[in-house]
Amino acid sequence: MSSPLPKVLLFGPRRSGKSSIKQVLFSKMSPHETLFRLESTPTPQHLIVDTNRLSQFELIDFPGDWDEASNNPIFLGLSCFVFVLDAQDEPYDLVLSYLTNLISKATKVNPRIHVHVFINKVDGELFLSEEAKYDCRRDIVSLVQEEMETFQGLDNVNVEYYLTSIYDHSVYESFSKVVQKLVPALNTIESLLNVLVERNGMEKAFLFDVASKLYISTDSNPVDAAGYELCSDMIDVVLDVSGIYGGRHNSDSNREIDDGSKGEGEGGEQDKSVTEEEKNGYYDSESCAAIHLSNGIVLYLKEVESMLALVCLTREESFGRRGLVDYNIGVFKEAIKKMIEVAGPK
Amino acid sequence: MKKKVLLMGKAHSGKTSMRSIIFANYLARDTMRLSPTLDVEHHHVRFLGNLVLNLWDCGGQDAFYESYFERDRETIFRSVELLIYVFDIESDNPEKDFDHFSGVLEAIEENSPDARIFVLVHKMDLVHEDERDVIFEDRQRIIQAHSRGLSLQCFATSIWDETLYKAWSEIVTNLIPNIQLLKTHLDDFCRISDADEVVLFERATFLVIAHTSQNAAQHNFDAHRFEKISNIVKQFKLSCGKTQAGFQGMEVKNSLFSAFIDAFTENTYIMVIVSDPQIETAATLINIKNAREHFEKNFARS
Ligand SMILES: Nc1nc2c(ncn2[C@@H]2O[C@H](COP(=O)(O)OP(=O)(O)OP(=O)(O)O)[C@@H](O)[C@H]2O)c(=O)[nH]1
Ligand SMILES: Nc1nc2c(ncn2[C@@H]2O[C@H](COP(=O)(O)OP(=O)(O)O)[C@@H](O)[C@H]2O)c(=O)[nH]1
Ligand SMILES: [Mg+2]
Ligand SMILES: [Mg+2]
Numbered sequence: 001m002s003s004p005l006p007k008v009l010l011f012g013p014r015r016s017g018k019s020s021i022k023q024v025l026f027s028k029m030s031p032h033e034t035l036f037r038l039e040s041t042p043t044p045q046h047l048i049v050d051t052n053r054l055s056q057f058e059l060i061d062f063p064g065d066w067d068e069a070s071n072n073p074i075f076l077g078l079s080c081f082v083f084v085l086d087a088q089d090e091p092y093d094l095v096l097s098y099l100t101n102l103i104s105k106a107t108k109v110n111p112r113i114h115v116h117v118f119i120n121k122v123d124g125e126l127f128l129s130e131e132a133k134y135d136c137r138r139d140i141v142s143l144v145q146e147e148m149e150t151f152q153g154l155d156n157v158n159v160e161y162y163l164t165s166i167y168d169h170s171v172y173e174s175f176s177k178v179v180q181k182l183v184p185a186l187n188t189i190e191s192l193l194n195v196l197v198e199r200n201g202m203e204k205a206f207l208f209d210v211a212s213k214l215y216i217s218t219d220s221n222p223v224d225a226a227g228y229e230l231c232s233d234m235i236d237v238v239l240d241v242s243g244i245y246g247g248r249h250n251s252d253s254n255r256e257i258d259d260g261s262k263g264e265g266e267g268g269e270q271d272k273s274v275t276e277e278e279k280n281g282y283y284d285s286e287s288c289a290a291i292h293l294s295n296g297i298v299l300y301l302k303e304v305e306s307m308l309a310l311v312c313l314t315r316e317e318s319f320g321r322r323g324l325v326d327y328n329i330g331v332f333k334e335a336i337k338k339m340i341e342v343a344g345p346k
Numbered sequence: 347m348k349k350k351v352l353l354m355g356k357a358h359s360g361k362t363s364m365r366s367i368i369f370a371n372y373l374a375r376d377t378m379r380l381s382p383t384l385d386v387e388h389h390h391v392r393f394l395g396n397l398v399l400n401l402w403d404c405g406g407q408d409a410f411y412e413s414y415f416e417r418d419r420e421t422i423f424r425s426v427e428l429l430i431y432v433f434d435i436e437s438d439n440p441e442k443d444f445d446h447f448s449g450v451l452e453a454i455e456e457n458s459p460d461a462r463i464f465v466l467v468h469k470m471d472l473v474h475e476d477e478r479d480v481i482f483e484d485r486q487r488i489i490q491a492h493s494r495g496l497s498l499q500c501f502a503t504s505i506w507d508e509t510l511y512k513a514w515s516e517i518v519t520n521l522i523p524n525i526q527l528l529k530t531h532l533d534d535f536c537r538i539s540d541a542d543e544v545v546l547f548e549r550a551t552f553l554v555i556a557h558t559s560q561n562a563a564q565h566n567f568d569a570h571r572f573e574k575i576s577n578i579v580k581q582f583k584l585s586c587g588k589t590q591a592g593f594q595g596m597e598v599k600n601s602l603f604s605a606f607i608d609a610f611t612e613n614t615y616i617m618v619i620v621s622d623p624q625i626e627t628a629a630t631l632i633n634i635k636n637a638r639e640h641f642e643k644n645f646a647r648s
Pocket of ligand 1: 013016020021031033034036038042064121122124
C-alpha cells in the first residue's frame with residue numbers, strides 16, 4: 001500500500017439515488033431492482049474499485065443528508081466529490097443550500113476541489129423531452145450560483161453539472177467523466193488514442209473498464225452520445241455471450257478440481273476478489289468482437305489489458321484492412337502495458 | 347396462414363407488456379407507462395414471413411369477463427389456436443383468478459376443443475430467487491388441479507429476464523408447420539461445419555425457432571443459454587434502432603470459443619458456435635453462406 005487510492009465521495013439528500021448509482025455501476029444491480037432491494041444507508045459504505053490497473057479509486061457512499069462533515073477531516077486529501085440530487089423532488093432550495101454548505105466546507109480544506117453535481121432521476125413522465133432536462137439543469141445552476149454568492153471565496157470553485165438517470169447511459173457517461181479526472185496518465189492515453197484513430201482512419205475510439213463499463217479515455221474527436229451508447233452496449237453483449245460459451249469451467253473439467261483447493265481466503269475481502277476473478281474469467285487476452293451495422297459502421301472491441309477494452313467505431317472500408325488495424329492496436333496495447341509497468345505493482 | 351391467439355388473465359397481470367416487448371420492440375421499462383387494456387385489442391403480427399398471429403389481447407377487468415363469458419362468448423372463444431393465460435404471482439385475490447381461469451377453460455373446451463393451452467406464472471422477478479422454484483411448483487400444482495383434465499403447459503416468466511423469451515419461443519414454435527424438417531437441415535449444417543452448436547432465430551422477434559448441438563453434454567453449457575442469447579441480441583438490436591442503424595451481424599470470441607451471429611434467410615438469423623481452434627473463421631463464414639443459399643431454396647415460402 002504505497003500511495004492511498006484517490007477517493008470519490010457520494011453526498012446528497014436522502015433517497016436521491018446515491019446507493020442506487022453505486023450498486024448499478026459497480027455491483028451489477030439492475031436499475032429496477034433498486035426499487036425494492038435498497039434500504040436507506042445507515043453509515044458510510046466503502047467500496048474499492050480496482051478492477052483494472054489504470055483507474056482505481058475508493059468509492060464512499062454516505063447516508064443521506066450527512067452532516068458530520070462539519071469537522072471536515074473527510075475532505076483532507078480529497079480531490080473531488082459527487083453530489084446527487086433528485087430532480088423529481090422539487091423545490092430544490094433546501095437541498096441546494098446543503099450543497100453550497102458542503103462546497104464551502106470542502107474548499108476550506110482543498111480550494112481546488114472538483115465538485116460534480118448529478119441531477120439524478122431525469123426520467124419518467126416529468127422528463128420525457130430533452131428540453132425539460134435542460135430547463136431543470138439551468139434552474140439548478142442559477143440557484144446554486146445565487147446561493148454561492150452569499151459565501152466568501154467560492155468564485156473559482158469548479159462545479160460541473162450532469163443530468164443522470166440509472167435507467168439509461170447517462171449515469172455511466174457522467175461517472176466516466178468523474179473517474180477520468182482521477183486517472184494520472186490521462187493525457188498520454190488520449191494522445192495514444194489519437195494516433196490510433198488517425199492511423200486507421202477510425203471514427204472514434206474508447207478505452208473502457210470492462211467491469212463497470214466506464215470509459216477511462218477517448219480520442220479528442222467529439223463524443224457522440226449514440227456512438228458511445230452502442231460501444232457501451234457492446235461490452236454487455238461481449239461479456240454475456242462469452243459468459244455463456246467461453247467460461248473456463250465449461251470446457252475443462254480438470255480445472256474445476258484445481259479450483260477446489262481455493263480454501264485460502266476465508267477472510268471477507270479476499271473472498272470477494274476470488275469470486276470477481278471467477279466471474280470475469282471469460283474475458284481474456286484473446287477476447288475480441290466485431291459488430292456490423294447496416295450503415296456501414298463496424299464496432300470493434302479488443303482486449304488491451306486485464307479488464308480493459310479498446311472499443312472503436314470504424315467504417316467497413318477501413319475495417320477491411322484488418323491486419324493493419326490489428327497491428328496498430330497491438331502497438332497501442334504495448335504502450336499501455338509499458339505505462340502500467342512503469343507505474344509499478346498495484 | 348392466420349392463427350388466432352387469445353391472451354387472457356386478470357387486469358394488470360402483464361399481458362400487454364409481454365406482447366409489446368416480444369412483438370413491438372418495447373423495452374421492459376417502457377411497459378410501466380402502459381394503460382389498462384379496454385375490451386379486446388386485436389393485433390396482427392407477422393412471424394417468419396407468412397405466419398400471421400392474430401393476437402386477441404383481452405382486457406382483464408371483471409366487467410369485461412362478464413361479456414366474454416356471456417354476450418361475446420362465441421366470438422371470443424371460437425376457432426382459437428392458442429390460449430395464453432397469465433397469472434400475476436403477486437395477485438391480491440388468487441381465488442377469483444382461478445374462477446376466471448376455470449370459466450375460460452370451460453369456454454375453450456366448448457368452442458375450441460383443439461386449442462393448445464399455455465399458462466404463464468408471471469412477474470416472477472418479484473419473488474426472491476431462492477424461492478422461485480418452490481413457489482412456481484406450488485402454483486403449477488394448483489393450476490393443474492383447475493385444468494378440467496385439459497392438457498396445458500406452464501412457464502414461470504418475467505419481463506425483466508430471459509424467461510420471457512423461453513416461454514414465448516416454446517409457445518410460438520408450436521405454430522410453425524415444418525419445424526421438424528427445419529431441424530433436420532440444421533443438424534446437417536451443424537455436423538458439416540464442425541460447429542458445437544447452431545441456433546436459428548426468428549428475425550423480427552429474435553425468438554428461438556430451432557437449435558442443434560454436437561457434444562453439448564461435454565460442454566456442460568447453461569441450460570437457459572438460447573433464451574439468454576435472444577434477450578441479449580434483441581436488447582442490442584433495440585439500441586441500434588436508436589441510432590438509425592440496423593444490426594447486421596456479429597462475431598465474438600475469446601481463447602475458448604467463437605460465436606457468429608448473422609442475418610440468415612429473409613426471416614431468420616443464425617448463430618454458430620465453434621470451439622475447435624483448428625477451424626478457421628473464414629471456413630465458418632463460407633459454411634454459413636452456403637447454408638444460407640440452401641435454406642433460402644428449401645424454406646423460402648413454406
Ligand atoms: N426514476 C428513478 N429512480 C431512481 C433513480 N436512481 C434511484 N432511484 C430510486 O430512488 C430510490 C432511492 O434510492 P437510494 O439509492 O436508496 O437513495 P440514497 O440516496 O442512497 O438514499 P439514502 O441512503 O437514504 O441517503 C430507489 O427507489 C431507487 O430506485 C433514477 O435515476 N431514476
Ligand atoms: N415486476 C414486474 N412487473 C411487470 C412484469 N410484467 C409487467 N409488469 C408491470 O405490470 C403492469 C401492468 O402490465 P400490463 O401489461 O398493462 O397488464 P395487462 O393488464 O395484463 O395488459 C405494468 O406496470 C408493467 O410494467 C414483470 O414481469 N415483472
Ligand atoms: Mg443510500
Ligand atoms: Mg393490457
